[in-house]
Amino acid sequence: MMKIAIMGAMPEEIAPILKIVGDYKTTEYADNTYYEATYKGSELVIAYSKIGKVFSTLTATTMIEHFGCSILLFSGVAGGINPSLKIGDLIVATKLSQHDLDITAFGHPIGFVPGGSVFVETDKELIKIAKDVAVELGKTVQEGIIATGDQFVHDEAIKKKIVDNFNADALEMEGGSVGVVCNALNVPFFILRAISDTADTDASFSFDEFMESSAIISAEFVMKMVDKI
Numbered sequence: 001m002m003k004i005a006i007m008g009a010m011p012e013e014i015a016p017i018l019k020i021v022g023d024y025k026t027t028e029y030a031d032n033t034y035y036e037a038t039y040k041g042s043e044l045v046i047a048y049s050k051i052g053k054v055f056s057t058l059t060a061t062t063m064i065e066h067f068g069c070s071i072l073l074f075s076g077v078a079g080g081i082n083p084s085l086k087i088g089d090l091i092v093a094t095k096l097s098q099h100d101l102d103i104t105a106f107g108h109p110i111g112f113v114p115g116g117s118v119f120v121e122t123d124k125e126l127i128k129i130a131k132d133v134a135v136e137l138g139k140t141v142q143e144g145i146i147a148t149g150d151q152f153v154h155d156e157a158i159k160k161k162i163v164d165n166f167n168a169d170a171l172e173m174e175g176g177s178v179g180v181v182c183n184a185l186n187v188p189f190f191i192l193r194a195i196s197d198t199a200d201t202d203a204s205f206s207f208d209e210f211m212e213s214s215a216i217i218s219a220e221f222v223m224k225m226v227d228k229i
């Protein structure tokens with residue numbers, strides 16, 4: 001039976017998922033906790049990685065290589081860049097970049113290192129499933145570019161640099177690295193985020209206020225997708 005990885009970065013991003021599945025087995029491995037559950041006929045492995053690209057790389061790799069997952073769904077929150085994205089709105093990543101990967105000193109484009117690519121593309125079949133779920137739920141889900149970096153962005157100038165460099169619609173701290181792992185291991189992946197803030201000077205206050213409710217919006221949507229995979 002196919003195993004589906006459902007990943008977040010913070011406890012609040014997977015808490016709604018564990019609440020929906022109800023019953024699960026807990027396994028400690030590689031300095032993290034993994035939750036295994038059977039949900040509507042699907043085998044799930046659920047975990048939050050902890051914040052940032054390194055921890056998310058470790059968790060994505062573990063879910064695939066150690067637990068045998070063959071699809072990865074990420075659910076969480078993001079900072080909105082595109083003005084059309086309001087708090088609580090959902091964005092599905094079509095592709096992701098690493099906005100803080102920089103060897104431009106050697107003439108390479110920002111986000112590029114030899115052997116890599118500026119963008120990693122998400123799975124189109126999973127995006128189609130998301131679109132079907134959105135229609136069923138009567139919800140709007142925006143597709144867009146997400147930029148990933150190891151910083152909580154709360155600065156208009158940094159936002160502008162990320163737009164200029166990647167034409168990003170939203171930003172976060174894990175999706176781009178998860179995508180590199182999934183592509184390298186030939187695992188289809190999907191990144192869904194609900195907006196918690198707009199990565200400006202008020203971002204930390206907005207994040208504190210809306211992160212939990214936005215995480216629930218994303219988690220509940222992803223769980224509707226599981227039914228269709």
Ligand SMILES: Nc1ncnc2c(CN3C[C@H](CCSCCOCCO)[C@@H](O)C3)c[nH]c12
Nearest residue numbers: 009051077078079151152153172173199203
């Ligand atoms: N503006 C923004 N910039 C970058 N990323 C995001 C995201 C997406 N997630 C949320 C979380 C923020 C890390 S700090 C959390 C506070 O810690 C609280 C415990 O001390 C990290 O996993 C990335 C939402 N808004 C963002």
